[in-house]
Amino acid sequence: MGKSDTTSVNRREEIISAAIQVFAEIGYYRATTAQVAQQANISQPYIFRFFSKKEALLLAALEVSWARVIDSFHKVIEFASSEQLETDLIRAYDEILNANQNEILLQMQAQTIQEDSIREAMRKGFGEVRSIVLKAFLDAGIPNAEERTMLFLARGMLCNISTVLGMPELMGK
Amino acid sequence: MGKSDTTSVNRREEIISAAIQVFAEIGYYRATTAQVAQQANISQPYIFRFFSKKEALLLAALEVSWARVIDSFHKVIEFASSEQLETDLIRAYDEILNANQNEILLQMQAQTIQEDSIREAMRKGFGEVRSIVLKAFLDAGIPNAEERTMLFLARGMLCNISTVLGMPELMGK
DNA sequence: TTAGTTAGTGATTCATCAATCAATTTTATT
DNA sequence: AATAAAATTGATTGATGAATCACTAACTAA
Numbered sequence: 543m544g545k546s547d548t549t550s551v552n553r554r555e556e557i558i559s560a561a562i563q564v565f566a567e568i569g570y571y572r573a574t575t576a577q578v579a580q581q582a583n584i585s586q587p588y589i590f591r592f593f594s595k596k597e598a599l600l601l602a603a604l605e606v607s608w609a610r611v612i613d614s615f616h617k618v619i620e621f622a623s624s625e626q627l628e629t630d631l632i633r634a635y636d637e638i639l640n641a642n643q644n645e646i647l648l649q650m651q652a653q654t655i656q657e658d659s660i661r662e663a664m665r666k667g668f669g670e671v672r673s674i675v676l677k678a679f680l681d682a683g684i685p686n687a688e689e690r691t692m693l694f695l696a697r698g699m700l701c702n703i704s705t706v707l708g709m710p711e712l713m714g715k
Numbered sequence: 716m717g718k719s720d721t722t723s724v725n726r727r728e729e730i731i732s733a734a735i736q737v738f739a740e741i742g743y744y745r746a747t748t749a750q751v752a753q754q755a756n757i758s759q760p761y762i763f764r765f766f767s768k769k770e771a772l773l774l775a776a777l778e779v780s781w782a783r784v785i786d787s788f789h790k791v792i793e794f795a796s797s798e799q800l801e802t803d804l805i806r807a808y809d810e811i812l813n814a815n816q817n818e819i820l821l822q823m824q825a826q827t828i829q830e831d832s833i834r835e836a837m838r839k840g841f842g843e844v845r846s847i848v849l850k851a852f853l854d855a856g857i858p859n860a861e862e863r864t865m866l867f868l869a870r871g872m873l874c875n876i877s878t879v880l881g882m883p884e885l886m887g888k
Numbered sequence: 889t890t891a892g893t894t895a896g897t898g899a900t901t902c903a904t905c906a907a908t909c910a911a912t913t914t915t916a917t918t
Numbered sequence: 919a920a921t922a923a924a925a926t927t928g929a930t931t932g933a934t935g936a937a938t939c940a941c942t943a944a945c946t947a948a
Binding site for chain 1: 824838845861866870872873884885
């Protein structure tokens with residue numbers, strides 16, 4: 543409500559949001575820059591004023607989606623008690639998954655893309671999340687922190703699949 | 716060695732094998748039927764004598780890849796002792812992942828494809844694997860079989876990612 | 889008001905690709 | 919050898935899409 547819809551300060555971020563939605567729903571390779579442009583209410587060529595290539599737009603979208611997870615985890619870790627740490631992290635991730643399915647769906651797509659720049663972005667994202675969680679588990683004095691971290695990530699990945707495929711039975715409850 | 720390379724009985728299966736490799740490495744949507752044909756040493760139009768659409772070829776490839784997992788698990792369950800059941804299933808999946816990375820990579824791609832027919836195939840595959848494992852755990856008298864099944868699948872999914880991204884640290888060991 | 893800068897688009901280009909179809913080569917049959 | 923059937927391909931088509939470029943409209947400052 544602050545910003546009007548016709549006058550927009552942040553075209554770049556609007557384009558990224560549009561791309562997340564379109565790439566997730568249609569698939570990165572199948573989605574066209576024209577579809578992204580339509581979603582963002584701009585012309586197709588204008589995308590290339592902000593992003594040199596379609597792939598650069600994907601990288602920007604992935605950065606946004608990893609930042610959301612990382613920021614959320616940082617906030618949880620800052621305030622959660624040692625006893626509720628894991629529970630709160632799980633809840634936080636669950637909320638992201640419900641509120642921003644498209645970002646997670648896009649990450650899942652990117653897991654399988656063999657372009658070097660994409661793989662690097664995904665390794666960075668996963669690696670950072672892992673080390674944040676591991677450090678928090680260690681600081682909280684949780685025993686077997688490495689294995690607990692691994693299981694936390696594993697459940698998260700299965701949760702992604704369960705959500706995306708609409709198979710709640712995969713997660714038990 | 717039995718079959719020569721010029722005279723081949725099973726064109727259909729050769730095409731599927733080629734498709735698994737090409738789709739996995741290049742990405743289903745980006746890969747072209749000409750690339751699949753080249754890999755299979757046939758002409759591009761000939762693919763359409765066996766598969767009505769590119770998507771039909773993907774479905775056939777997914778069926779092969781799920782059958783490999785399911786058959787392997789069935790064999791393990793038939794012979795494994797209750798104590799070694801889970802360990803043996805893990806080892807079996809690990810072998811598949813090492814020997815047939817492309818098939819798993821293709822499954823991972825398919826997890827994110829929003830076409831109805833693909834989603835249905837993926838739900839069927841996951842659902843079948845889950846119920847096979849769950850039944851085996853129950854028959855083996857493993858306590859908390861539902862949760863143990865969930866964790867088994869979860870570790871499997873993280874293992875996929877760890878392998879595909881080349882991040883062994885994600886799995887701990 | 890005009891000159892300069894920023895925001896944005898229409899039209900086009902070059903490339904690519906799934907799918908079709910008519911033609912040809914290869915294999916089996918008599 | 920002649921013929922029929924099966925296997926396989928060349929050539930083409932109609933669509934589509936990323937990226938470029940030259941153009942226009944809208945703002946800003948002097």
